[in-house]
Amino acid sequence: MEPLSKDPFEKFLENQRPSEEPSPEVFRRLQKEAVWNRPAGPGKSMLSLLLVLALLVIVFANINDSRLPEAVKGSEQMQPPKEKAPPEVPAVIAAVEPAEKIGVARLLRHYDDDFNLSFAEDRSSILMLGSARELDNI
Amino acid sequence: MKNHNEITEMFEIYRQNPEKGFALIYQTFSGPVFRYLRNSFNLSREEAEDILHNVFLPWVKNPQKFTGIENPAAYLFTSARNAALKKRSQPREQSLTIEPVSHGHEVQVEDAMIINRALSTLPEEQKEAIVLKVWTDMTFEEIARIQQCSLQTVASRYRYAIARLKELIPWNR
Secondary structure (H helix, E strand, O other), X not given: OOOOOXXXXXXXXXXXXXXXXXXXXXXXXXXXXXXXXXXXXXOHHHHHHHHHHHHHHHHHHXXXXXXOOHHHHHHHOOOOOOOXXXXXXXXXXXXXXXXXXXXXXXXXXXXXOOOOOHHHHOHHHHHHHHHHHHHHHO | OOOHHXXXXXXXXXXXXHHHHHHHHHHHHHHHHHHHHHHHHOOOHHHHHHHHHHHHHHHHHOHHHHOOOOOHHHHHHHHHHHHHHHHHHOOOOOOOOOOOOOOOOHHHHHHHHHHHHHXXXXXXXXXXXXXXXXXXXXXXXXXXXXXXXOHHHHHHHHHHHHHHHHHHOOOOO
């Protein structure tokens, strides 16, 4: 396929070979970006490895924590007991109310006309009831 | 450009010592790739330098990636070609003026300008075939790999281009 001898015209063209060169700035730019001129430090792969290791440490610490018994966990979280405030003592423990102010007596007086329940306040009848029981027991 | 054995040796050095190997590779290929970009795709100097930087950037950032490449020279030119085609598909602000390809004698500069004008009239694939074959010493097989076409296609593109340039350039003075 390749011509064995070159045509004189091809030789003429060859002699007109251009000699233009790229500026040295291109080579300088390439050298700046070259892997062999980069400062040594943790690369991308090293950084990702460190990240994975850190994650593993965190996960391992969490697993260990979940395996501890409750008592041990509680002891870690122990806090000083809080003192309860003493109950407040009311100024008057109980007021002695007269019998009349108690609800039953008041009610009885209100319905006095309809029902004769005067025996409810009659101390002698209570005594009588008591004595009747005593009689039954004999 | 260097011969096949020298290139293989250079890439072996790159595998063993990327810093040293890269300096050799850049020294050998930056010029041809740059000129290929300038002359085949009508790119400005800045555009061609940007692409050149992007083509070589993975070679300095991740040398391990390039240890298994079968034909590193073809790989470099293919990367440059893909980047140039991508760049060209983006809107551009200015039309390009091709600088004289040679410096020195006035006659040579004049010839260079005539050649550039003639080249600019060719279809892009033909122009590429000329630049790669005549000025980069690549074989048709390597050019076919770069252009992703058959050997016959490259050969016919080259012959058409040579015939057309012969008509346009008063070379036999």
